[in-house]
Amino acid sequence: MNRERDIIHKILDKEAEEQDKRSLARALETDPAARQDILGITTAVRLLEQSERLEAPPSFAAGVMNKLPQARPTVLSLLRNFLFSSRVLRWNMASALAIALVSILALGAVSLRTRTDATIHTGQAEAKVLVRLTFYAPQARTVAVAGDFNKWKTTADAMRRSNGIWSIDLKLQPGVYTYSFIVDEGSWVPDPGAESYKDDGFGSRNAVLRVNI
Amino acid sequence: MIQNTNKLMIGYFACILLLLAMPVRMLGAENHLVAISSAVDASTLLATQKIELKAKAVAAIQGGVPAEDVEIVITRALHRKADAATISRYLATSGAVKKEGLPIGPVLDRIEQGLSKGVPPTQVAQASERLADKLRSARPLIDQLLREGLSGKGDREEAITATARALEQSFSEEALIGFGTAVRRSKGSLQVFTRTLDTASSLSANGVSGKTALSLVTTAVERGYTARDLDTMARRLDAEVKKGARPEDAAAAIGREDMRDARSMRRDDMRRDIKSDHGRGAGSGMGRGR
Numbered sequence A: 001m002n003r004e005r006d007i008i009h010k011i012l013d014k015e016a017e018e019q020d021k022r023s024l025a026r027a028l029e030t031d032p033a034a035r036q037d038i039l040g041i042t043t044a045v046r047l048l049e050q051s052e053r054l055e056a057p058p059s060f061a062a063g064v065m066n067k068l069p070q071a072r073p074t075v076l077s078l079l080r081n082f083l084f085s086s087r088v089l090r091w092n093m094a095s096a097l098a099i100a101l102v103s104i105l106a107l108g109a110v111s112l113r114t115r116t117d118a119t120i121h122t123g124q125a126e127a128k129v130l131v132r133l134t135f136y137a138p139q140a141r142t143v144a145v146a147g148d149f150n151k152w153k154t155t156a157d158a159m160r161r162s163n164g165i166w167s168i169d170l171k172l173q174p175g176v177y178t179y180s181f182i183v184d185e186g187s188w189v190p191d192p193g194a195e196s197y198k199d200d201g202f203g204s205r206n207a208v209l210r211v212n213i
Numbered sequence B: 001m002i003q004n005t006n007k008l009m010i011g012y013f014a015c016i017l018l019l020l021a022m023p024v025r026m027l028g029a030e031n032h033l034v035a036i037s038s039a040v041d042a043s044t045l046l047a048t049q050k051i052e053l054k055a056k057a058v059a060a061i062q063g064g065v066p067a068e069d070v071e072i073v074i075t076r077a078l079h080r081k082a083d084a085a086t087i088s089r090y091l092a093t094s095g096a097v098k099k100e101g102l103p104i105g106p107v108l109d110r111i112e113q114g115l116s117k118g119v120p121p122t123q124v125a126q127a128s129e130r131l132a133d134k135l136r137s138a139r140p141l142i143d144q145l146l147r148e149g150l151s152g153k154g155d156r157e158e159a160i161t162a163t164a165r166a167l168e169q170s171f172s173e174e175a176l177i178g179f180g181t182a183v184r185r186s187k188g189s190l191q192v193f194t195r196t197l198d199t200a201s202s203l204s205a206n207g208v209s210g211k212t213a214l215s216l217v218t219t220a221v222e223r224g225y226t227a228r229d230l231d232t233m234a235r236r237l238d239a240e241v242k243k244g245a246r247p248e249d250a251a252a253a254i255g256r257e258d259m260r261d262a263r264s265m266r267r268d269d270m271r272r273d274i275k276s277d278h279g280r281g282a283g284s285g286m287g288r289g290r
Helices: A002-011 A018-030 A032-050 A060-067 A073-083 A093-126 B001-020 B030-043 B046-064 B069-079 B084-099 B105-117 B121-147 B156-168 B171-184 B190-205 B210-222 B226-241 B249-277
Strands: A129-136 A143-147 A160-163 A165-172 A175-183 A188-189 A194-200 A205-211
Touching: A002 A018, A002 A032, A018 A032, A032 B001, A129 A205, A143 A165, A165 A175, A188 B171, A194 B156, A194 B226, B030 B046, B046 B069, B046 B084, B069 B084, B069 B105, B084 B105, B084 B121, B105 B121, B105 B156, B121 B156, B121 B171, B121 B190, B156 B171, B156 B190, B171 B190, B171 B210, B190 B210, B190 B226, B210 B226, B210 B249, B226 B249
Parallel strands: none
Antiparallel strands: A129 A165, A143 A175, A160 A165, A175 A188, A175 A205, A194 A205
16 A cells, blocks of 8 residues: 555656556556545645645744754864854944954054063163273284174174284173183184183183173 | 854954964064075085974074074084084084073083084084083082072072083082082072182183182182182182192192181181170180189
């Protein structure tokens, strides 16, 4: 009986094939209950086709959907939706201006931070002490000083000669420094007039300079 | 739709906050990175070595090694024709020291100084690694002294550095602990410990044995020498050495002079005590004219 019902549905849906129709015809000839059944269905279809069709209100689908039980979303699905669901950005002038204002404030804050750092450095620079280093080397062609205060740059602090005495004025913050003179761009000589000396870690010595306020 | 707009706004503000909270470490490093990149590109290293070196430089800066120092180390090393492996050793050593929370300044100073002085690059690497090892040994030693009651007044990093340099000059850990204990007993602080240890290192750099140098500064601490006294001591020794005296003999002479000065001071103190005892009341100690 179920098979005949399936065929009837197929016929109503216009999906039945010739073979199905022949099979149904054979069943109807032999089975009076089936004949009764198909008569009822065809009558119902005819009545439905003849009845007036009413349009569903626009909120009908949404109402039905709302009445369906909601499935609890997982954290993963929420995250996926947040990251990958496509969005349409609606904007207005007020929110655009607000964003612009926040951007300007943020850039201003970064710039202010940089300027504050610079101010701190200036403050430290103000606390520097002027120190004069001298070195007697009348035969030398050039003399420079390199130390931890200038990261051992050999050309950063060239000294000036006057009557065979080389000298330089350095502005240094209070602290302990190590240094050496570089004579004729090649020989490293620890200051012979230094207060004390330190091993340089390479088998030689550096002069020690203590700067106090 | 409005809800989505709100979410976007929140996201935007969150990005701005993140930007503000971003470590300033990488900000301002661009110029150094450009200089590093130019120096590496101009070098004779292989293409793969160049890429690796640049990556290591960025990693070192991100790890907290100052960008300026990374630039100096790389450019100076390339100028000295150091190979990629040796330059990587410099970066690895300084990066490791920074990561371990040890003072990075002395290690960078050693590398920069060695390269500037024209020390062979591999020797510079060995010297910086040796110093890094001594810094590792120095830290627990300082911590032990602090635990045992040495006053924490002073810079811990400077104390670690001074100790590491002393260890490099063959001062034993036991001797340094003993010296630290002497400083503590004399109510000295970490600052005094660092200052006097620096003097001991200076004496040692002048050729005085570690034992004699420590003995001299221990005496100085026990007598409450000031920083100026310590400088004078180092200057006197240097002057004697310049005159041709053997460092050890000069140190011994300074020690003898100090002992004589101390005896004379004690005698003076005693005379003062004796004089002041006159007129003291009964039971006031060692008076004699009663």
